[in-house]
């Protein structure tokens with residue numbers, strides 16, 4: 001209450017909560033203990049879920065990295081600016097629209113990033129798009145003996161041979177410790193559990209017992225390494241007495257990779273596929289004292305919602321253009337139901353060309369190989385084994401009409417590969433916007 005004239009001239013502004021956004025790379029719904037996995041171990045993610053709300057019906061924007069990250073970071077469907085798949089990597093994000101990091105910076109937060117960027121044009125790196133501090137990643141030297149580990153030598157620092165995920169644990173704690181006295185926004189986007197999982201240090205593998213599939217053991221070890229960083233984040237918040245004033249959201253940019261023996265139960269198919277498991281991702285939100293502990297939210301939501309949710313938690317309005325919605329009333333249990341009546345998907349790749357809609361219990365989809373739409377009832381058939389389009393022509397018509405209305409607003413896309421995403425600072429230690 002604000003008195004017009006009296007003793008109390010103004011109510012105190014609520015303290016801005018810190019925001020920690022953990023966006024794991026290729027983390028599958030079926031590989032997290034609290035989402036039903038029984039053979040791999042995610043003790044810290046499970047504790048995080050117990051401390052808040054588990055979102056069982058959350059969707060990434062795309063089944064692959066770059067467009068998923070660009071959509072999440074802008075709160076816009078990436079197809080709306082011509083980004084339809086990883087073959088369009090390097091497509092610029094709109095410059096006339098603030099990113100999540102710019103919005104948080106402008107809301108008075110110190111913004112920091114640790115991990116993988118992989119979006120925007122070459123000129124649109126994280127330091128150019130709103131992050132004030134960015135943890136550098138190793139310079140990749142083609143002649144390094146570390147390259148013999150695999151064809152994809154990105155998980156060890158070539159300067160000192162430290163495993164990237166382990167270094168990230170030090171960096172996230174350092175960021176929280178240094179900024180404990182001011183509102184901070186920390187974006188932690190590890191490369192883990194993305195390939196190459198075989199590079200995980202042996203001591204993480206030792207804890208994975210009873211898994212015969214060697215690739216799955218390696219995936220489990222990689223997952224344990226990143227789970228340990230999640231634990232270090234939560235410990236750092238507790239050590240600084242910040243846990244009740246910090247909103248933590250953990251999610252994934254797309255489903256797990258079949259080549260790494262990821263499991264997608266109850267869905268079928270993972271990263272890069274046409275199936276629900278490519279985009280149905282594990283998501284948890286924790287804010288002790290604000291989000292009730294041990295709860296579950298089963299409404300339809302999207303990673304597009306994180307941007308307006310963070311901005312709302314900061315007490316600000318979302319940008320004029322935004323395809324996501326503030327999830328806080330739903331995460332706290334004040335509101336029930338779906339955050340979105342319809343979620344739209346268009347994924348263009350050489351091997352698959354997918355159009356899809358999620359609505360209620362339904363998933364309508366069509367690939368370039370399909371003459372007709374296919375319809376699945378995920379409430380009874382999450383593995384999408386039985387096409388029920390013929391039994392429900394009215395549902396097909398309704399969802400197809402909504403999809404067409406969405407798709408007609410999209411710009412034409414080019415089918416050509418564009419190149420690399422935004423430049424990321426190299427080396428060891430922190431890069432700041434003032435370095436640029």
Ligand SMILES: [Ca+2]
Pocket residue numbers: 025026064065194253254
């Ligand atoms: Ca990914």
